[in-house]
Amino acid sequence: MADKISSYDEFWPYYLREHSKVSCRRLHYFGTTLALFCLIAAIALKTPWLILLALVAGYGPAWVAHFFVEKNRPATFTYPLWSLYSDFRMYFYWIGGRLPAELKKAGI
Structure with a gap:
């Protein structure tokens, strides 16, 4: 990502694309x-x-997922608050069955 994201509406699809692999998302849910x-x-x-x-319990599995599954840099390092909010948003969308539609909108 070359350009700095300036709004949360731009960040959310980026966040989802950074979590494109199911195993990455599973480690986040865990x-x-x-x-x-x-x-x-x-x-x-x-x-x-x-x-x-x-x-430690929250970030540990998530960072393992980024470094070894997605092979990307956690968004937390650049956008800590948006990333934390999005972790919970993704988690509760997953629980509520709304995540597939969001992933589709993000191009996943």
Whole structure:
């Protein structure tokens, strides 16, 4: 990507194209699920250090997916907030069955 993305509407299709392989998305779903469990446990158990574990659990599988499956650079490095939001958006679209339509619109 040569040009800087200036709006989230431009970023979302780019984000999806950077996650074009099913195995990459599966690793993201796994990491997001682990991160959510860690956050819930942190609140339920009143154990703040689990928030740090949530970061490792969420980003670890996602970055493995980028470096070894997609062989690209995680969007988090350039667009951290949009990327975090999009991780959850992709996850919940997947759960809700809406992701295939979004992937199609993005050309995947």
